[in-house]
Amino acid sequence: MKLTNTKVKSLPVPTDKGQVFHWDSETRGFGLRITSAGAKSWIVQGRVNGKTRRYTLGPFELLAADDARKRAQAKLLEMYDGKDPQVEKKKLKAQSETLxxxxxxxxxxxxxxxxxxxxSSKEDIRRCVENTFSDWADKPVVTISRDACIKKFRELSKTAPVQTNQAFRNLRALLNWAREKNATADGTYPILPVNPVSQMFKKGGLVQWNPERARATRIPKDRIGAVWALLEDHANPEHHITTTCISADLIAFMLLTGTRVSEACKLTWKHVKLDSKVPTFHLHETKNHNPVTLPIGPVLHEVLSRRHAECIKGNDYVFPAVRGKKGYLSDPRALFKKVSEVAGEHLHPHALRRTFEDVAQTVGVDSDQRRQLLNHLANDVHGQNYANNPDPAVLMPAMEKIGDWITKQGGIARAAAKGENVVPMKA
Structure with missing residues (x-):
């Protein structure tokens, strides 16, 4: 049957099948598909490199029979030349996909x-696209060239070299994703045959990653007492607003435990056991994906008990935000500035983690227990299979020593501030 507009209009809608096909008698491979919903579409079917391929030309309502036949003939010639219409369609769509x-x-x-x-990773990637690469965000990724990447990398590196490295690592990952999701079955890449970010960093390339030095900042040992005294003062609700008190206790928690700020600020009361025989807190979402339960020493118990007494109804976070959508205090920046002034160092939250390590060494905590307290994964047989007792009671003496040393240093600092003669405490 030769497919014409008149004949197609008279063809029935299938009732017992999802769809039926009607093939044209004059142009082999040209046909019409009718679904049980009544939709009629022109199609063409042929073979490309030994594989059958079917391609939709367009809806019957928008494309006349003669025009559809011409399109089918053109598409069949492309198939004869080895062009897969499905691949070409996917490539066309991929070429318009924006960053x-x-x-x-x-x-x-x-x-x-x-x-x-x-x-946090999602937020970082969104921020990267919407801020760092905002001028590329709504342009097709195929327009992002190696030369454009080199130019932007050099410009951004002048003011923020480390942040620029991270931004381009994110961009590289996104472009790799775009390449792989559009890769064909035979392993070819219709778009971005080479990732432009990877290309510019190839050996002998035109740019190199900006040097990144590991930070080594921490609270100097002779200033830890002054910092602790500051935190105790700012945790007093009679003298400071609620946000300041919560910030002080959050920073104190990090100093006493060595936890990362992202782990500490998201701690909830359901993961804190203040009244257990061995009081503990549990970190279930950690950077290294290794959940850990750690003991709460007497000094830390005092801090958390204070927070529990002041907890906000309907908010389960130990360090809640007074306002905002997150529900937890994530950036005690104002008080951290004061801590830095007292310490005499420009500190970031991670500096407290290094300070905790220093204190633990000072009071004689061995390296295996320090690793466990900091939730570092062991990379040796002994650490992986022997020095890995998960019982918080085993680590309690270490936590007690650390808390005791810090509070005594605070007492020494207070006495010194009053002009009293104090004999420094020996480790």
Missing amino acids: REVMEDYVQHKRTKNGPLRP
């Missing part, structure tokens, strides 16, 4: 060995 669209797909579907991306 923002790639980013949205990446944060939604990317999976690591530990599962979906964390909220």
Whole structure:
């Protein structure tokens, strides 16, 4: 049957099948598909490199039979020349996909060995696209060239070299995602045959990653007492507003435990056992994906008990935010500035983690227990299989020594501030 507009209009809608096909008698491979919903579409079917391919030309309502036949003949010639219409269609769609669209797909579907991306990782990638690469965000990724990347990398590196490195690592990951999601079955890449970010960093390339020095800042040992005295003063609700008190206790918690700020600020009361025989707190979402339960020493118990007495109804976070959508205090910046002034060092939250390590060494905590308290994964047989007792009671003496040393240093600092003669405490 030769397919014409008149004949197509008279063809019935299938009732017992999802769809039926009607093939044209004059042009082999040209046909019409009718679904049980009544939709009629022109199609063409042929073989490309030994494989059958079917391609939709367009809806019957918008495309006349003669025009559809011409399109089918043109498409069949392309198949004869080895062009896969499905691949070409996918390539055309891929060429219009923007960086923002790639980013949205990446944060939604990317999976690591530990599962979906964390909220913090998603936020970092969104911020990267919407701020650092805002002028590329709504342009097709195929327009991002190696030369454009080199130019932007050099410009950004002048003022923020370390942040620029991270931004381009994120961009490299997004462009790799775009390449792989559009790769064909035979392993070819319809778009971005080479990742432009990877290309510019190749050996002998035109740019190099900006040097990144590991930070070594910490509270000087002779200033730890002054910092502790400051935190105790600012935790007093009679003299300071609620946010300041919460900030002081959050910083004190990090100093007493060595936890990362992202782990400490998200701690909830359901993961704190103040009344247990061995009081503990549990970190379930950690940087290294290794949940850990640690003991609460007497000094830390006092801090957390104070927070529990002041907890906000309906908010389960130990260090809640007075306002905002997050629910937890994530940036005690104002008080951290005062801590830095007292310490005589420009400090970041991670400096407290290094300070905790220093104090632990000072009071004689061995390296295996320090590793466990800091939740570092062992990379040796002994640490992986022997020095790995998960019982918090085993680590309690270490936590007690650390808390005791810090509070005594605070007492020494207070006495010194009053002009009293104090004999420094020996480790």
